[in-house]
Amino acid sequence: MMNRANSLVIVGAQWGDEGKGKVIDYLAANADVVARFQGGDNAGHTVVYGANIFKLHHIPSGILYPGCISLLGNGMVINPLVLVDELNKLEKRGISTANLRISGKAHLIMAYHQVYDQANEALLGENKIGTTGRGIGPAYADKALRRGLRAIDMTDIDCFRDRLAQVLPLQNRLLKDAYNYPGYDLEQLVELYRPACERLSPMVTDTSILLADQLSEGKKVLFEGAQGALLDIDHGTYPFVTSSSTVAGAAGPGSGLGPRSTARMLGVLKAYTTRVGEGPFPSEDEGETGDHLRDQGGEYGTTTGRPRRCGWFDAVIARYAARINGLTGLAITKLDVLSSLETINIAVAYECGGKTIKEFPLSMAELQLCKPVYEVFSGWDEDISRVGSITDLPGAAKLYLEAMEEMAGVPVELISVGPDRAQTIIKPRSYLAGWCGGG
Numbered sequence: 001m002m003n004r005a006n007s008l009v010i011v012g013a014q015w016g017d018e019g020k021g022k023v024i025d026y027l028a029a030n031a032d033v034v035a036r037f038q039g040g041d042n043a044g045h046t047v048v049y050g051a052n053i054f055k056l057h058h059i060p061s062g063i064l065y066p067g068c069i070s071l072l073g074n075g076m077v078i079n080p081l082v083l084v085d086e087l088n089k090l091e092k093r094g095i096s097t098a099n100l101r102i103s104g105k106a107h108l109i110m111a112y113h114q115v116y117d118q119a120n121e122a123l124l125g126e127n128k129i130g131t132t133g134r135g136i137g138p139a140y141a142d143k144a145l146r147r148g149l150r151a152i153d154m155t156d157i158d159c160f161r162d163r164l165a166q167v168l169p170l171q172n173r174l175l176k177d178a179y180n181y182p183g184y185d186l187e188q189l190v191e192l193y194r195p196a197c198e199r200l201s202p203m204v205t206d207t208s209i210l211l212a213d214q215l216s217e218g219k220k221v222l223f224e225g226a227q228g229a230l231l232d233i234d235h236g237t238y239p240f241v242t243s244s245s246t247v248a249g250a251a252g253p254g255s256g257l258g259p260r261s262t263a264r265m266l267g268v269l270k271a272y273t274t275r276v277g278e279g280p281f282p283s284e285d286e287g288e289t290g291d292h293l294r295d296q297g298g299e300y301g302t303t304t305g306r307p308r309r310c311g312w313f314d315a316v317i318a319r320y321a322a323r324i325n326g327l328t329g330l331a332i333t334k335l336d337v338l339s340s341l342e343t344i345n346i347a348v349a350y351e352c353g354g355k356t357i358k359e360f361p362l363s364m365a366e367l368q369l370c371k372p373v374y375e376v377f378s379g380w381d382e383d384i385s386r387v388g389s390i391t392d393l394p395g396a397a398k399l400y401l402e403a404m405e406e407m408a409g410v411p412v413e414l415i416s417v418g419p420d421r422a423q424t425i426i427k428p429r430s431y432l433a434g435w436c437g438g439g
Ligand code: IMP
Pocket: 015, 016, 017, 042, 043, 044, 129, 130, 131, 132, 133, 134, 135, 136, 137, 226, 227, 231, 240, 241, 242, 243, 276, 277, 278
């Protein structure tokens, strides 16, 4: 019998970069499996452990715990060359990658997907999405068009060649006709991928069976979401979104389990808001406050190094993310970054065409015109980066947190006050306190 209480889905509740890597790394200490279920190497997780900084793209944060299985689910798109590079970097630093498992059904990001991604962006010009350029959209498009290669194809180089031979003529035709790109030679591509196929093959398996077995045995499974609610292909700020379902409900189909396998959904929210890439962002501050948040929060992309756009916390978004994910708890990150601000704003509604809007608009054209309505909160001067319990936080910080949970309608269970594992506060008697072995 599956035990739903043993599985937890963690998702970003803004535009990605909420600090999920740190939260997942912290909770992975008590997990038996950490599974990713969507996205690819567009994700960038920074995990800080003492003096060590790890930047992960495909690989879940669980890899840093020797007893934990790290799993790349079928809903992901995987770049074999980048994944091998990631494995090599970890192993060079003494981290074992023996516990990594890859779903045979995960799709592969091929060299031509990156060409399409970058060429599409160039052709869109000022209407570009601002993608990471990693080939994510084209790989998902080929999956839907039923002309993708999957991880299982890597386990037999002859099958890999056969499959590539089926799709390459069409890809080459498209590359030449639509993108004026020379195209690829079959044998050269096979040779490019052969070492990665050999290296990754032993890790390819039926991860759906593995997960179901683990849950039946009462093991703890953490589902690691990438990107965030507003980058979701359906519910995000389309077309300025990524190409996968980033919401908690995607954990099932993206890992080969049914909807009854999960009951707990933790949404990670930064104490303010950031976004990389193009698209609407109502509480963006392009002035001093935005610069201050970027400097204090080190807001530069892990994958692309791009400076992130910054602004105040947006409760309209938090409520929306709570609804579309079915959130049961919140993790608030980077609360320490707000220290020393005299006042702190929360966008509680939008003003648009003389109307006050409290729900996230359906129309992106309308969202573009929305101006935030702010409620102003007192700031605090104290350095909170060493505070270990909610009771020891300054009164103003407690009020700010209470306002966030009330506006989102979901309880705060975890607060992060710095990048290190030690800089984490867990609410006593919450679900997460139980997960971590406390009361
Ligand atoms: P793509 O996923 O590379 O196609 O990019 C589409 C949009 O999602 C762009 O705005 C990217 O900046 C954004 N994006 C993709 N992955 C991440 C992430 O891990 N964090 C934040 N933004 C992301």
